[in-house]
Amino acid sequence: MANIVIIGPGAVGLSVGAALIDAGHQVVFAARQAFAQLKVANAGEMAPRRRVSVVTVPEALTPADWVLLCVKAHQVEGAKAWLDATVGPHTRVAILQNGVEHRERVTPVVPAGTVLVPVVVDIPAGRSAPGVAEWRGRAGVLTADTPEGQDFCALFTGSFVTARPTPDYVSENWKKLCVNAPGGAILALTGQTMQVFHQPGIAAIARAILSECVAVGRAEGADLPDDLIDTQMARFMAATPDDTNSMYDDRAAGRETEWDARNAVIARKGRLHGIPTPVSDLIVPLLAAQKVGVPG
Template identity: 35%
Template sequence: MKAVVIGSGAIGGYLAAMLDEAGHDVTLCVRTPFDELTLEDDGEARKVAATIVAEPGDLPGDASADLVIVATKAQDTESARIWLEALVGPQTLVLMAQNGIEHEERVAAFHLSGTIVPSIVYIAAERVAPGRIVHHYNSRLVLPDDAAGRRVAEWFAGTKLSVEIDPEFLTAAWRKLLSNVVANPVTALTLRRMAVFRDQAIRQLATGLLLEAMAVGRAAGAKFGDDEHERILEQYARANPDSGSSMLYDRLAGRSLEQDYLTGAVVRAGERHEVPTPLNAAILALLSAVDRTPIERP
């Protein structure tokens, strides 16, 4: 069974390690080559038996794969196209291991012959150097309750990755988006860590953003309790005040942001379902203005 992971960041590296742990033949497609992939977990480091390639022409043997995992940032999906066109055949499962809710739409223009499988990733890992992944906590992958989702789950059998098949996948995907659509933008715009949610004015803004997104999610078919926003705000309150978000880290590093795939997804869905999203639209405009803009310090 041949598995290929596109993207060598924290999530791609970790999933490649899990596939190796399950005994599969793993290839890792990278932008800049490095010698080897290692995973540090529970204080122990191990080398991952993965073939590392930087060009589609370097793919070993028959290029078609049984499983392809797209683990690039959402905004970098286009960069995966050249790999997908070389790797995907009619029997290929394409697992989208990215943030957001529009997984199928992101690759629709590629006209792939394989089966697209959306997912929800709960893995706290960090790429501390090229090819070096440190796993901190959480190791969950949520998949839809269908034949393709169950086939993907089989690939990770016997590993540390907990794979869940959720019959309410739409709700689960929107629930993850709710959390991302507040913590990521607020920390990135304020350049503050999770302690920012201790400010009363920020909590009020967060409440408004969540209530808007919940209304859109319900219109799209998600099933939320009335206290969903309170549960998320409580999670923020319990979070390590010195922890940040991926969008904050990306902004500090001058990397492109994922606003169009998080906040933008809420705004677009609101337009489709005629649900107003003025607060999220304002946040989207602000994030777009600072995207890739160097931070000027006095």
């Protein structure tokens, strides 16, 4: 049994936390708002009863075996007090976030030498209330095939989360960005659900973002197949019209979106490799301008 702290009890944090409890570990949720119940289940199923431990002040925590950082990429700095309290000399930190810059974002806010385990998360989920989340159809996580990645995946044995190490983590990470970058930007900028992809010109913009992501990802060492763009565009066009994504949901709720981790990264890394990214260069300032409290 491992001693695990979950920082960020959103949809993903609650889902993986519930899975780790099911696997027999001692799990503590670090949260600003306490919740007395943990209700997490697959869509349409009854949530089992789980005992929950929630701590609302960093001073009440001590170093853990594992810390799972489940805040969004732009919230890492705000989690520093929690990390200071829970990361000790032998703590390993798993980073469950969107984007491809897990290490770059977290290294400055943890002690030198801390073992970091970037994680690709595939858990379509939503949180409806503190401690209450629903995942839809699949729940998976991927890590690099390293000793620490294998140890992280082993934590989920016996739970509803499928965890596996992959020999090509870089490619898997960029494949997910190829989903997130076009879909999130289009829905956040238009304020519409996936039906907007059928409006004139929208699919062409999404394809252009996707093409830039593939070009930059390949320059970063990702092995991205030639049919990835057509395959992903077909998925976008076949999506249920009322489907949304987290960028849409955050924008609708007046929260800051992950525009930097999902879209600015393409332009940023494109410049490093001398790859033009004109569409990303255009949409990033528009996404950045959608600050919390600014009418959209």
